[in-house]
Amino acid sequence: MSTKPLVLLTGPNGYVGAHVLRTLLSHNYRVRGTLRSLAKATYLTKQYPEASASGNLTFVEVPDIQAAGALDKAAEGVDFICHVASPYFTVSADPIKELVNPAVNGTRNVVSSALKSKSLKRMTILSSFASVVDLSKNLRPGYTYTSEDWDPLTLDEAKQDGYKGYHASKTFAERAAWEMWRDAKSKGDISWDLITFCPPMIYGPPIQELDVSKGVDGLNTSIKRLVVSVQGKDPNFAPKVATPGLPAWVDVRDVAEAHLKALSLDQGINERFLLCGGVDYFEDGLAGLRARGEEGLGEEGAKVDRTKHFSLDRSKAEQVLGLQFTEFHKTVEDTWEQLKKLGYF
DSSP, X not given: OOOSOEEEEEOTTSHHHHHHHHHHHTTTOEEEEEESSGGGHHHHHHHOHHHHHHTSEEEEEOSOTTSTTTTTTTXXXXXXXXXXXXXXXXXXXXXXXXXXXXXXXXXXXXXXXXXXXXXXXXXXXXXXXXXXXXXXXXXXXXXXXXXXXXXXXXXXXXXXXXXXXXXXXXXHHHHHHHHHHHHHHHTTOOXXXXXXXXXXXXXXXOOSOOOGGGGGGGSOHHHHHXXXXXXXXXXXXXXXXXXXXXXXXXXXXXXXXXXXXXXXXXXXXXXXXXXXXXXXXXXXXXXXXXXXXXXXXOBOOOOOOGGGSOEEOOHHHXXXXXXXXXXXXXXXXXXXXXXXXXXXX
């Protein structure tokens, strides 16, 4: 019987989930990953042949994370749950049906399975800076968001468009998790701890399964945005390097590291962490690539003036989790190199 702690990981085949999976396996955890279909396990099994052969990496099929009790069996006997899977898209004809309900129901379902677990020590949920930021305040120069801030979006506002729907989906799902957890905790039903992460835009090298034949359209939303922007192909800015709608960002590897560090925190720590590498425009990350004459970049775009934007307080993540955040140029360069290696350019 293995003494390695067992982590239930949702979405191990997604952009962030793939990094969390790699980080956990390389730090002596066993991982049980949930997949919509076991056919999706082939790529991951090939990536980690030793872990798969030894039983340190296993998968369970959960066709619909919103179905009642969908994760009850998967959560049996686990030490930790890392809930990473969640839809990220912002174009929707019916934001409530396509974004809000799946996110909230999925999170409620994972938490309710966690509430039934007899072995669980801690659960982490990947939320988003979307559940923190107040869109109505725009750039808010001089304002620093902390983990005390919550997006004030209402259900009626969420119906207006996919962008607001996405923000609402993250906010309502995270609020639901904390409510369910506090309720069970106050009744003395559970002893496990809850951690939520609120990252802004997530960039960094993709290691999930990709279909290169689809070109950039086959990439996850944030990486596609980064690539199109630095190539000067965003129609709103072309031929220059684009300016991001949200300049706050974090490296995907730091997000994975945050998950790892959270699992070894002392018992009784229940926190909401803002994860942020900084506030930058795409051009700010290109100095190294430009210096070496990298081909395929757009014409020089605008650089950030941080006095014109809000900032994020990441001190709690640095102090409690001991995170050291990656610098933007490294995130951009590593992403570019990885995509080049995969044959995108």
